[in-house]
Amino acid sequence: MSLDVLVVGGGGREHALVSGLRRSPGLGRLFCAPGNAGIGRDATPVSIEAEDIEGLADFALREAIDLTVVGPEAPLVAGIADLFRRRGLTIFGPGREAALLEGSKAFAKEVMAAAGVPTGAARAFADLESASAYVQAHGAPLVIKADGLAAGKGVTVAQTTEEAEAALRACFLEDRFGPAGRTVLVEECLVGEEVSFLAILSDGQVLPLEPAQDYKRIFDRDQGPNTGGMGCYSPVPSFTPTLREQVIRSVVKPTVAELERRAISFRGVLYAGLILTSGGPKVLEFNCRFGDPETQALIPRLRTNLLQVLWAAARGETLPLEGEWSSGPCVGVVMASRGYPASSSKGDVVSGLDRAAAVPGVQVFHSGTASIDGTVVTAGGRVLTVSALGQSFAEARRLAYRAVAAIDFPGAQHRTDIALRAEQSEVSGKERRDGGPTDA
Numbered sequence: 001m002s003l004d005v006l007v008v009g010g011g012g013r014e015h016a017l018v019s020g021l022r023r024s025p026g027l028g029r030l031f032c033a034p035g036n037a038g039i040g041r042d043a044t045p046v047s048i049e050a051e052d053i054e055g056l057a058d059f060a061l062r063e064a065i066d067l068t069v070v071g072p073e074a075p076l077v078a079g080i081a082d083l084f085r086r087r088g089l090t091i092f093g094p095g096r097e098a099a100l101l102e103g104s105k106a107f108a109k110e111v112m113a114a115a116g117v118p119t120g121a122a123r124a125f126a127d128l129e130s131a132s133a134y135v136q137a138h139g140a141p142l143v144i145k146a147d148g149l150a151a152g153k154g155v156t157v158a159q160t161t162e163e164a165e166a167a168l169r170a171c172f173l174e175d176r177f178g179p180a181g182r183t184v185l186v187e188e189c190l191v192g193e194e195v196s197f198l199a200i201l202s203d204g205q206v207l208p209l210e211p212a213q214d215y216k217r218i219f220d221r222d223q224g225p226n227t228g229g230m231g232c233y234s235p236v237p238s239f240t241p242t243l244r245e246q247v248i249r250s251v252v253k254p255t256v257a258e259l260e261r262r263a264i265s266f267r268g269v270l271y272a273g274l275i276l277t278s279g280g281p282k283v284l285e286f287n288c289r290f291g292d293p294e295t296q297a298l299i300p301r302l303r304t305n306l307l308q309v310l311w312a313a314a315r316g317e318t319l320p321l322e323g324e325w326s327s328g329p330c331v332g333v334v335m336a337s338r339g340y341p342a343s344s345s346k347g348d349v350v351s352g353l354d355r356a357a358a359v360p361g362v363q364v365f366h367s368g369t370a371s372i373d374g375t376v377v378t379a380g381g382r383v384l385t386v387s388a389l390g391q392s393f394a395e396a397r398r399l400a401y402r403a404v405a406a407i408d409f410p411g412a413q414h415r416t417d418i419a420l421r422a423e424q425s426e427v428s429g430k431e432r433r434d435g436g437p438t439d440a
């Protein structure tokens with residue numbers, strides 16, 4: 001049987017999904033809406049925006065698409081999966097009710113509380129006065145979160161009560177996030193290493209993926225403003241098999257059971273953003289989709305047939321208990337355009353892509369790119385993710401950065417320390433095994 005597939009979205013995550021589907025036996029035609037310059041080489045582009053869910057359903061019916069795979073959260077929260085299912089189409093992605101785990105942070109906290117999932121203490125507020133009184137009573141540090149989708153910009157880690165008050169005013173008085181900020185969560189500030197742990201759900205069944213770690217700040221050593229993600233690697237050496245089992249037992253399974261108890265179907269990706277505190281792993285946030293740039297570090301490692309897994313989950317069928325993965329790690333370095341994250345630069349010519357792709361083990365995933373008369377130009381903040389597989393973190397980093405050095409566009413910026421910690425822990429682990437120094 002060969003399956004015709006539509007991928008919805010146009011970033012690095014969707015390019016990675018397209019590449020994973022492209023190498024899956026059983027794939028028929030592959031479309032991506034709207035795609036980008038790089039995706040256009042691997043899938044047929046469809047000029048329908050990801051938010052135009054009616055237009056996408058019409059296209060899927062007209063082309064008799066067998067499976068639609070949704071990348072971004074906005075169409076999921078807008079109900080694309082419900083619409084497709086009503087129209088008899090098969091789609092990978094949760095319906096609106098389940099997608100509210102990402103679309104409403106207050107709802108996610110309520111589900112976690114009911115399921116007994118470990119997470120930071122938080123209160124939801126619908127007006128400035130009571131939120132502000134709570135902030136003054138508790139003192140900083142605190143985390144202020146707009147309840148709804150805010151394109152990754154709705155979270156403020158406030159080190160002082162003044163910063164917390166400013167974040168509350170941005171939501172309630174300045175209306176910076178529109179309806180997404182009319183309810184605000186004030187949350188305890190947790191400390192620890194962050195890990196992204198994703199699982200594919202086919203209603204009650206769970207296929208856990210490998211852990212990944214992303215880098216949110218723009219500059220090396222986690223300096224500067226937050227971004228959509230400046231790089232990623234997988235696996236995460238500090239996330240031991242014991243921790244993984246603990247998270248499956250204490251986070252993923254209870255959440256799935258709570259959704260089942262509420263008769264909420266979930267056929268898609270449950271993404272737990274975790275923080276490894278001294279009191280154990282806790283959930284910072286849930287997302288209802290693949291991560292970006294996590295997917296660009298996970299898909300190159302995946303040996304299981306991606307198409308078959310997504311097809312099975314979309315139909316509520318049996319999933320494998322575990323995926324098969326390359327034993328070697330993958331390191332993904334994001335290249336961003338001039339001015340990012342405050343602004344972005346469009347129309348700058350990107351050169352060196354073929355030389356980068358020729359580096360062994362490297363795949364270049366496009367995010368904000370467009371094609372003008374066959375020339376690739378920048379078209380957004382995050383432009384590319386350069387991912388490399390290696391036998392070790394040292395090798396994967398060397399290959400990824402060799403490919404990054406081959407690519408050029410005016411004002412290009414990237415971090416130089418992606419997966420450096422993992423490489424250092426690999427070196428000190430080897431020295432321990434060899435009986436050498438341990439405090440390198």
Ligand code: GLY
Pocket residue numbers: 214228229287290291292293294
């Ligand atoms: N890497 C963060 C996200 O996908 O939301």
